[in-house]
Amino acid sequence: MFKKVLIAEDMEDINKGVFSLLTELGVTQIDQVQYCDDAYLKIKRADLDSVPFDLVISDLSFIVDHRSQTYPSGQDLVAKLKTDFPNLKVIVYSVEDRLQAVRTLFNQHHIDAYVCKSRSGLKNLTQAISEIAQGNKFLSPEVSNAFSTENELEIDDYDISLLDHLSKGLSQDEISALYRKENISPASLSSIEKRLNKLRIQFNAKNAIHLVAIVKDLGLI
Amino acid sequence: MFKKVLIAEDMEDINKGVFSLLTELGVTQIDQVQYCDDAYLKIKRADLDSVPFDLVISDLSFIVDHRSQTYPSGQDLVAKLKTDFPNLKVIVYSVEDRLQAVRTLFNQHHIDAYVCKSRSGLKNLTQAISEIAQGNKFLSPEVSNAFSTENELEIDDYDISLLDHLSKGLSQDEISALYRKENISPASLSSIEKRLNKLRIQFNAKNAIHLVAIVKDLGLI
DNA sequence: TGAAACCTTACGGAAAACCGTAATACTCTT
């Protein structure tokens, strides 16, 4: 089990909750920070002093205030941590449930676990810690389909065009008619529905409005 | 009638079309530019040389290319022009038909006319020019309801909350239930529908998806 | 060539959004 753990989380109550959990799990050395920069400095310092951390549990979003930060978000922090300290285990603990975001964290930043803050967040966090201790990765059930082989995560020009037309206010019927006129295939309403359904699953969107909002945030359209 | 006119428009064919129109209207001194920065420089130069322009006809969107621009968009350009040269008449000629955008141009940047590029775009442009020559303002029929007294253009916190929940994927029914629980009024599905309908009209949105896309672009949520 | 896998289209039912109308409740003025 882990001996020395750092919690990076700006919300004090959540920070405390995670602290309690770690204590219950028998972790004795627990440090807590509310800024990403502090997290990096503490870990760097501990490493230089040859008393490195075993594990970091970090949030993604930190509210910005007067203190200017080198690492404004959890993404920036974990990216830097995993480059500088490859042996350090990293758990991201966040409300974020967009699959694309989760995928990026695993694929590009090589985090060890992703836990969604939710009703059963702490339970999942416990599980994540024990999995990681055994050298495994962990993925919260809420976003478990982020890596399902079913939905290949490719988004092609057709998808973009679809989302773009949707965001311009065209109904699925109108898009179908447009595609027929422009000889774009598939053009049937049914195919368009099917494709949008795939995209909704892929982006964890509840409905078309949510989907468009997500892909706009991602800058896809 | 105007004697010296500048056309700022990056699409060559449209630029030419407007040029022809102006020629037909008897304007002899016509300058054309394809970059906002060039427009500003030409007008500044002409002013310094005491041979100022009477009128600028500008597009809103200019495709970005290798040349970095001080004024990347038509909005930036007209804002600057109207501050530096209050006497200069400005017509915005664009495909943009979002009422909020049009309102901003009139209210904050004090443009003299807004013409939508459409089937009857050049016809409206002619009319706009003649109106402005008489000291009037002009508004393309497509966006004529931008200032209709009916819909007061205030967007309050309730509206924002509504749009935000929508963009998060909540159905109108779910929002209604949420508002009831949180004692936010009005909470009924009917009122929510009504409010969203008002917002759709206000932002010229075809449906809820379109509406959310627009307000996201505006940075309202 | 034949079979499996996949893509496209069609269809039908349930849920949600859209739209007009009307009843009820609240606010403001006189």
Added chain:
DNA sequence: AAGAGTATTACGGTTTTCCGTAAGGTTTCA
């Protein structure tokens, strides 16, 4: 306190979206 005006809610009907199923078509590969 009465009436006008507005806000909120209710309701019904149409359209659109959502979702499962299935038929017809194409591609792939043995």
